[in-house]
Amino acid sequence: MAFPTQPxxxxxxxxxxxxxxxxxxxTGSFVPGDGQLQVSSSQCANVVSVGAQYWIxxxxxxxxxxxxxxxxxxxxxxxxxxxxxxxxxxLLDLAAxxxxxxxxxxSGTFTSLGSTTLAFANGDQYGFEASGTNLRAYKNGTxxxxxxxxxxGSGGPFGLRLASAAVDNFGGGPTSTSNxxxxxxxxxxxxxxxx
Numbered sequence: 001m002a003f004p005t006q007p008x009x010x011x012x013x014x015x016x017x018x019x020x021x022x023x024x025x026x027t028g029s030f031v032p033g034d035g036q037l038q039v040s041s042s043q044c045a046n047v048v049s050v051g052a053q054y055w056i057x058x059x060x061x062x063x064x065x066x067x068x069x070x071x072x073x074x075x076x077x078x079x080x081x082x083x084x085x086x087x088x089x090x091l092l093d094l095a096a097x098x099x100x101x102x103x104x105x106x107s108g109t110f111t112s113l114g115s116t117t118l119a120f121a122n123g124d125q126y127g128f129e130a131s132g133t134n135l136r137a138y139k140n141g142t143x144x145x146x147x148x149x150x151x152x153g154s155g156g157p158f159g160l161r162l163a164s165a166a167v168d169n170f171g172g173g174p175t176s177t178s179n180x181x182x183x184x185x186x187x188x189x190x191x192x193x194x195x
Contacts, residue, residue, distance in 0.1 A: 002141065003064065003066075003127055003129065003138045003141050003143075004064055004066045004125075004127055004138075004141070004172075005064065006171050006172055006173035006174075008169045008171045009023070009024070009170055009171050009172060009173075010025075010044075010170045010171075011042075011168055011169055012039050012042055012044045012167075012168050012169075014039060014042070015039070016038070016039055016041070017039040018036075018038035018039070018040070018047060019035075019037060019038055019053075020036060020037040020038055020039060020044065020053055024056040024057055025037075025053050025055065025159075026055075026056055026157070026159070034050045034051060034052040034161065035047045035048035035049070035051045035052075036051050036052075037051040037053045037160060037162065038051070040166070043070040043071070043166040043167065043168045044067075044160065044166060044167050044170065045071070045162060045165065045166040045167075046162040046163060046165070049163060049164070050161065050162070050163045051161070051163075052077075052159065052160065052161035052162070053159055053160065054079075054082060054084070054157035054158065054159030055157060055158055055159050055170075055172065056157070057173075059080055059081070059155050059156060059157060059158045059172065059173065059174065060155040060173075060174040060175075061081065061130070061153055061154050061155040062130060062131045062132065062174060063080055063081070063130055063155065063158060063172065063173060063174050063175055064080075064127060064128065064129040064172055064173065064175055065078045065079070065080050065127065065129075065158040065159070065170075065171070065172035066078065066125055066126065066127030066128070066138070066169075066171050066172060067125070067127075067160060067167040067168070067169060067170045067171075068123065068124070068125045068167060068168050068169040069094075069120060069121070069122050069123065069124050069125075069126065069165070069166075069167060070122060070167055070168050071122060071165055071166035072096060072120075072121065072122060073163055073164035073165025073166070074095070074096055074163040074164045074165065075093055075094065075095055075096070075161075075162070075163040075165065076093075076094045076126065076162060076167060077091055077093045077094070077161035077162065078091070078092050078126070078127070078128050078158070078161070078172075079091040079092070079128075079158060079159055079160075079161060080128060080130050080156070080158040081130055081152045081153075081154065081155065081156050081158075082156040082157045082158065082159070083152070083156050084156070084157060086107060087105060087106075087108045088105060088107065088152060089104075089152070089156070090105075090113075090128070090130060090135055090149070090152060091103045091104075091105055091110070091161065092127075092128040092137050094120060094126055097117075098117050098118060098119045099115055099116075100118055100126075100137055100139075100145055101114070101115040102114055102115070102128075102135055102137060102145065102147060104151055104152070106151075113135070113147055113149050114145065114147040115145075116137075116144060116145045118139060118145075120139060124139060125138075125139070125140050125141065125169070126138065126139055129175060132153075133149060133150045133153070134146065134147075134148055135147055135148065135149060158172045
């Protein structure tokens with residue numbers, strides 16, 4: 001299956017906005033202690049040292065998220081299967097050093113599930129997908145890392161977390177396997193700060 005399967009949800013090509021509130025973005029951060037995100041110069045960036053927000057439409061259990069790197073920073077992250085009330089999710093982190101790590105966040109504590117090293121640059125697309133117990137990271141539509149974890153099996157919001165970084169062309173939603181026959185697919189991408 002090609003990645004991503006869902007169209008861009010927000011290109012951020014509009015007037016500056018601080019914090020990010022238009023379209024379907026949450027009005028608060030997902031990770032305790034994080035600030036919010038903003039639109040600045042037609043790209044999404046953090047307002048304070050770390051910013052995180054989620055797309056209000058809940059994702060399905062099998063979903064995807066993605067974005068395009070506009071300005072490399074400390075960390076670009078995307079997350080999915082989020083439980084906002086308990087601060088639980090799966091998160092893909094791209095560190096400035098080129099290390100890609102998939103984390104499980106549980107009540108604000110991050111546990112590494114696996115990592116790989118893969119260089120990326122401005123203009124590269126990164127994405128994250130959950131399908132059953134499979135978690136997959138993508139670079140420019142090509143599988144970069146795959147692992148399994150059964151901790152969080154139900155759907156929830158997906159979004160971005162950024163640290164001194166900027167992205168555009170954010171997308172996501174249900175994967176085609178979760179919506180057989182409907183033609184819908186989804187992507188999850190994490191962008192953000194080091195953990």
